[in-house]
Amino acid sequence: MTLRYIFFLAALITPQVARAHPHEFIDASLQVLLNDQGQALGVQITWVYDPLTTLMILEALQMDRDFDAVLTDAETAGLQGFDMKWEPGFDGDTYALLGTGPVEMGPPVQVFASYAQEQLTSRHTRMFAGPLTLGGQTLIVQSYDPEYYTAYTVVDATLQGGAGCAVQVYTPDLSAADIAMQAALEQYGPNEDPEANFPRIGAAYAEEARVTCPAP
Amino acid sequence: MPRALTIAGTLVAFGLVVLWGTGGLAVFETWVVAGQKDVQAALAGAVRRLRGGQPGALFGFLTVCFAYGVMHAAGPGHGKLVIGSYGVARRVPLTRLAVIAVASSLAQAGVAVALVAAGFWALGWGRDQTEATATRVIAPLGTLAIAGIGVWLIWRGGRGLWRRSGAAEVGHSHGHGHDHDRDHDRHHGQDHPQGEAAALDHIHGPNCGHAHGPSLDQVAALTSARDALALIAGIALRPCTGALLVLILCFQLGLAGPGIAGAFAMGSGTALVTLGVAGLAVWGREGALVSLSEGRLASALPLFEIVAGAVIVLTAFGLLAQSL
Numbered sequence: 001m002t003l004r005y006i007f008f009l010a011a012l013i014t015p016q017v018a019r020a021h022p023h024e025f026i027d028a029s030l031q032v033l034l035n036d037q038g039q040a041l042g043v044q045i046t047w048v049y050d051p052l053t054t055l056m057i058l059e060a061l062q063m064d065r066d067f068d069a070v071l072t073d074a075e076t077a078g079l080q081g082f083d084m085k086w087e088p089g090f091d092g093d094t095y096a097l098l099g100t101g102p103v104e105m106g107p108p109v110q111v112f113a114s115y116a117q118e119q120l121t122s123r124h125t126r127m128f129a130g131p132l133t134l135g136g137q138t139l140i141v142q143s144y145d146p147e148y149y150t151a152y153t154v155v156d157a158t159l160q161g162g163a164g165c166a167v168q169v170y171t172p173d174l175s176a177a178d179i180a181m182q183a184a185l186e187q188y189g190p191n192e193d194p195e196a197n198f199p200r201i202g203a204a205y206a207e208e209a210r211v212t213c214p215a216p
Numbered sequence: 217m218p219r220a221l222t223i224a225g226t227l228v229a230f231g232l233v234v235l236w237g238t239g240g241l242a243v244f245e246t247w248v249v250a251g252q253k254d255v256q257a258a259l260a261g262a263v264r265r266l267r268g269g270q271p272g273a274l275f276g277f278l279t280v281c282f283a284y285g286v287m288h289a290a291g292p293g294h295g296k297l298v299i300g301s302y303g304v305a306r307r308v309p310l311t312r313l314a315v316i317a318v319a320s321s322l323a324q325a326g327v328a329v330a331l332v333a334a335g336f337w338a339l340g341w342g343r344d345q346t347e348a349t350a351t352r353v354i355a356p357l358g359t360l361a362i363a364g365i366g367v368w369l370i371w372r373g374g375r376g377l378w379r380r381s382g383a384a385e386v387g388h389s390h391g392h393g394h395d396h397d398r399d400h401d402r403h404h405g406q407d408h409p410q411g412e413a414a415a416l417d418h419i420h421g422p423n424c425g426h427a428h429g430p431s432l433d434q435v436a437a438l439t440s441a442r443d444a445l446a447l448i449a450g451i452a453l454r455p456c457t458g459a460l461l462v463l464i465l466c467f468q469l470g471l472a473g474p475g476i477a478g479a480f481a482m483g484s485g486t487a488l489v490t491l492g493v494a495g496l497a498v499w500g501r502e503g504a505l506v507s508l509s510e511g512r513l514a515s516a517l518p519l520f521e522i523v524a525g526a527v528i529v530l531t532a533f534g535l536l537a538q539s540l
Contacts, residue, residue: 021291023457025253050253051260056461059468060342067267118260151249 022151025050028143029155030094030209034162035131038213042105042127043141044160045094047083049120057082057120064115071115079113083122093152094126095206097140104129134165136215144206157209165213172206222503229304229500245291252287259284259462267469274474281462281478285321285485288458295320295451295486296493297531298362302447303497305369305524307505307517310498316444317490323452324459325483327354329476331455332463343464350455358453359535361446366528368446373521380515454535456482 029046049057058064061082063075071079086092086108096103108124115121132139143152157169262280265273289296299320303313331350335341341349459479466475501520508516 021252021288021293022249023461025256050256052256052263052462052465055260055263056343056465059465067264118264151253 022145022148024053024150026143026150026152027155028152028207029157030141030143031158031160032139032141032162032167032209032211033125033160034165034211034213036161036163037131037133038162038165039131039133040128040139040162040211041131042125043094043096044110044123044125045143046121046123048155049122051118054115054118054120058115069115069118076114079115079120081111082113082120084108084111084124092126093143093145093150095142095144096128097142098132098134099137103132103139134211134213139211140170140208141211142206142208152207154207154209159211162211162213165211167209167211170208170210219506222499222506224503225496225499226501226503226507229496229503232496248287248290251290252284255280255284255287263462263465263469263471266471266474274477277474277478278481281481282485284458284462285482286488287485288456288482289486289489294362294454294531294535295324295490298365298447298450298528299490300493300497301524301528302365302369302443303494304501305373305521306443307501308443308498310495312444313494313498314491316447317494318487319444320448320451321483321487321490322480323448324455324486325479327452328455328459328463329479332460332467333472333476336464336467343461346460346464347457350457350460355454356536358450359532361450361453362535363529363532365443365446365450366525366530366532368443369521369525369528371525373518373523373525376518376521377515380518456486458482 027048029048031044031046033041033044035041061078063079064071092105092108094105096105105126105128108126110123110125112123113120141157143154145152154169154171157167159165159167258280259277262273262277266277295317299313299317302308328350331354332346335346335349339345459482462482463475463479466472466478504520505513505516
């Protein structure tokens with residue numbers, strides 16, 4: 001019996017320790033694109049990097065060497081798409097759900113980057129495979145890094161088109177997220193290692209935009 | 217310490233562990249992450265002022281680095297778990313554990329400095345290569361040291377339980393432990409040859425700390441320097457990514473000196489938090505022990521070791537899975 005408690009405690013503690021703290025902070029603005037029929041087409045995502053990460057990226061790109069916080073035109077041109085060469089395994093940190101089912105999104109398009117007030121801003125759009133009829137369901141767009149290297153804050157959510165539709169930023173209910181974490185952990189037996197395929201609980205902690213449209 | 221105060225330590229420590237383990241500190245963590253974000257922005261400003269050569273910039277930079285160390289240590293981490301578990305498992309004196317906590321934090325900064333210096337100057341590494349080396353090459357070594365501590369604690373605890381049951385059968389038998397023999401070897405090894413003669417003589421030196429029977433003193437036999445080294449290695453060989461990133465940035469900006477000083481300032485900030493965990497572990501452990509009778513105490517201590525050892529080993533597996 002004691003052993004069971006030991007394993008239970010260890011199972012609770014291990015993922016907490018293994019969960020790294022974030023090293024990049026991004027303020028995300030989400031704009032959901034809708035057509036006249038209230039169908040969702042895609043999402044325009046704007047990321048504003050924290051000043052230290054900005055400094056590191058610029059240093060890696062060898063830009064703003066004079067530290068005047070202004071880029072030359074050539075530098076601005078070279079900056080375009082700096083964070084859009086996604087390595088395999090990185091799926092963009094933006095996730096869409098209709099109801100509870102995931103919605104697939106295309107690669108980043110309409111990429112744009114700028115630098116002002118010591119912070120880098122990067123914007124891209126990701127389209128859904130086709131127009132998405134919400135049909136009374138809530139479309140959820142989340143910003144999170146499953147590995148939590150980057151901490152996203154959704155600072156703004158807006159709509160383009162879609163008359164009658166509404167959007168609001170939703171911050172996670174932490175106690176609900178913790179219940180989800182516990183529930184996920186309790187599925188593991190005492191001899192299983194939760195770390196082996198740890199559920200993507202990050203989603204439960206994600207900040208998100210929620211879009212609803214009136215049913216036609 | 218008054219008895220009630222000592223026992224309160226157990227409740228505080230246990231409450232914190234349960235809160236943390238069950239995610240009850242999530243709100244606190246949200247606050248910590250917000251603080252980390254603020255400190256990170258302040259750090260960018262400090263680096264800019266440093267680069268601009270403004271007066272007082274170095275002092276400001278070091279202050280922010282210290283705060284960065286505190287904020288990043290306030291979240292979950294392997295160092296706190298290892299120090300905390302070890303402090304619960306072994307009757308290590310507070311001062312000793314405190315020295316280990318501070319030394320490991322500073323050594324962690326030293327490892328980060330050595331890695332970045334070697335990578336940057338000798339191999340021309342940037343951020344990605346340095347981070348990859350830290351997580352794939354160095355961290356697994358630290359994980360091995362951590363796992364070693366855990367296995368050793370379980371082994372100690374198991375042996376303690378086994379001896380305890382043996383002692384109960386034979387009555388009050390002394391059963392001079394191998395522990396003491398090993399201590400003797402260390403203290404007097406040169407004086408007398410190893411073997412039966414030495415064991416029979418069994419001369420007690422002044423620093424032997426030897427006690428007969430399963431008493432407090434016996435179970436609380438001195439912890440070896442090897443423990444301390446393994447603890448320090450396990451913690452230090454997992455350099456904080458934040459320290460690496462700031463070091464690389466400083467090196468790239470031609471601010472190697474301030475960057476190195478900043479890494480140690482971060483380590484000092486981390487040490488502050490780890491020190492708190494060390495204190496809490498000792499307080500909590502003593503609180504639990506003070507409420508036990510001498511007889512139950514002797515069987516409780518090995519259990520402490522086994523539980524803490526299991527937690528450490530499982531954590532090491534988790535960390536290993538993460539770095540592979």
